Amino acid sequence: xxxxxxxxxxxxxxxxxxxxxGVEIVGTDYNRKLVDTLNAGKTTFKEKGLDELFAEAVKAGxxxxxxxxxxxxxxxxxxxxxxxxxxxxxxxxxxxxVKDVMKVCPKGATVVIESTVSxxxxxxxxxxxxxxxxxxxxxxxxxxxxxxxxxPGNMVYELLHNNRTIGADDNAIGEKVAKAYxxxxxxxxxxxxxKTAEMTKVVENTFRAVNIAFANELAKICRxxxxxxxxxxxxxxxxxxxxxxxxxxxxxxxxxxxxxxFLVGDYPALTKVIWESMKVNDxxxxxxxxxxxxxxxxKGMKDPRRVGLYGLTYKENVDDYRESPTLQLLEYQKTHLxxxxxxxxxxxxxxxVENQYHDLDRFLADVDxxxxxxxxxxxxxxxxxxxxxxxxxxxxxCDLPGVxxx
Numbered sequence: 001x002x003x004x005x006x007x008x009x010x011x012x013x014x015x016x017x018x019x020x021x022g023v024e025i026v027g028t029d030y031n032r033k034l035v036d037t038l039n040a041g042k043t044t045f046k047e048k049g050l051d052e053l054f055a056e057a058v059k060a061g062x063x064x065x066x067x068x069x070x071x072x073x074x075x076x077x078x079x080x081x082x083x084x085x086x087x088x089x090x091x092x093x094x095x096x097x098v099k100d101v102m103k104v105c106p107k108g109a110t111v112v113i114e115s116t117v118s119x120x121x122x123x124x125x126x127x128x129x130x131x132x133x134x135x136x137x138x139x140x141x142x143x144x145x146x147x148x149x150x151x152p153g154n155m156v157y158e159l160l161h162n163n164r165t166i167g168a169d170d171n172a173i174g175e176k177v178a179k180a181y182x183x184x185x186x187x188x189x190x191x192x193x194x195k196t197a198e199m200t201k202v203v204e205n206t207f208r209a210v211n212i213a214f215a216n217e218l219a220k221i222c223r224x225x226x227x228x229x230x231x232x233x234x235x236x237x238x239x240x241x242x243x244x245x246x247x248x249x250x251x252x253x254x255x256x257x258x259x260x261x262f263l264v265g266d267y268p269a270l271t272k273v274i275w276e277s278m279k280v281n282d283x284x285x286x287x288x289x290x291x292x293x294x295x296x297x298x299k300g301m302k303d304p305r306r307v308g309l310y311g312l313t314y315k316e317n318v319d320d321y322r323e324s325p326t327l328q329l330l331e332y333q334k335t336h337l338x339x340x341x342x343x344x345x346x347x348x349x350x351x352x353v354e355n356q357y358h359d360l361d362r363f364l365a366d367v368d369x370x371x372x373x374x375x376x377x378x379x380x381x382x383x384x385x386x387x388x389x390x391x392x393x394x395x396x397x398c399d400l401p402g403v404x405x406x
Contacts, residue, residue, distance in 0.1 A: 312374070
């Protein structure tokens with residue numbers, strides 16, 4: 001039996017996927033409300049294919065509890081934020097989970113850290129906890145790192161098809177854990193050492209962040225000199241060895257906007273390109289707000305209360321709003337003591353911010369300038385409703401005449 005610790009955006013799909021493929025799973029989370037919701041037969045967030053996977057896992061016998069289990073395998077999948085001042089990883093959730101595992105796990109157990117961590121985090125934070133509890137790593141207890149590689153909006157498919165990396169001190173233990181993931185994973189599973197596994201996951205997300213920053217910087221250059229960044233990128237990408245990404249209003253989520261800072265925090269003298277790239281991405285919500293003010297002046301608009309931000313999540317067609325560019329923009333606006341702009345997102349049913357709407361038509365009726373922050377399918381399918389609006393399109397998806405871009 002495997003005890004999956006942490007039933008959030010990564011832990012829950014992982015637990016459900018393993019259970020639906022014949023692995024005995026107990027999912028544990030400290031959040032009683034979350035556990036009660038799952039035991040009531042409901043999922044805790046929206047994700048394509050998740051409800052169907054949940055039904056299969058429940059039929060297969062998955063259990064949910066707030067209690068840690070006595071078993072031979074634990075998968076720890078809890079958040080790993082970073083300290084916004086030092087830029088270093090905050091491993092408090094991993095540390096807390098491992099401490100609780102130590103209270104119940106028997107000798108011979110394997111503890112798998114699935115949370116994304118910076119290289120050396122397991123050496124600095126996890127190994128000491130295990131040793132302080134009297135376990136000899138490699139003798140009484142085995143330690144493995146198996147970083148997740150999935151993205152909200154396509155989690156179920158990517159869990160099945162993406163390649164996996166397993167880091168272990170002992171190759172035989174790594175292969176044993178790889179077999180557990182092979183119960184569902186159709187991609188290649190590579191076994192390596194723990195620090196390499198830590199580094200590869202962070203590097204993957206850093207690669208994406210740096211390339212996004214390049215596109216965002218191009219947008220700023222082109223805006224400064226009156227050029228069409230989208231046309232330039234289109235032409236450049238016709239070259240067989242060029243693949244420039246699209247600019248956007250910022251970077252959110254718990255991966256690309258966070259993980260590169262782990263490297264900056266641990267290697268400040270060696271991460272100049274990464275540091276500058278992250279600063280570019282972090283500056284984009286402020287850049288969007290500047291474009292809003294420019295357009296208002298150009299159009300003679302006096303009332304910022306008639307400006308609306310479409311989208312609160314960090315990416316399209318999900319309900320995940322962690323580190324979202326819209327929230328970053330509103331936070332920046334707040335520092336200037338300005339009244340928050342109107343906001344609407346079809347995927348956010350709770351009230352997260354001031355001036356938030358829950359109906360598209362009511363939202364559009366109360367604004368004159370619409371800023372497309374997120375390219376949800378809903379807005380793509382309702383472009384005709386923007387015909388009488390001024391539109392700032394941050395994703396180049398609107399073909400209405402007179403639309404503004406980054």
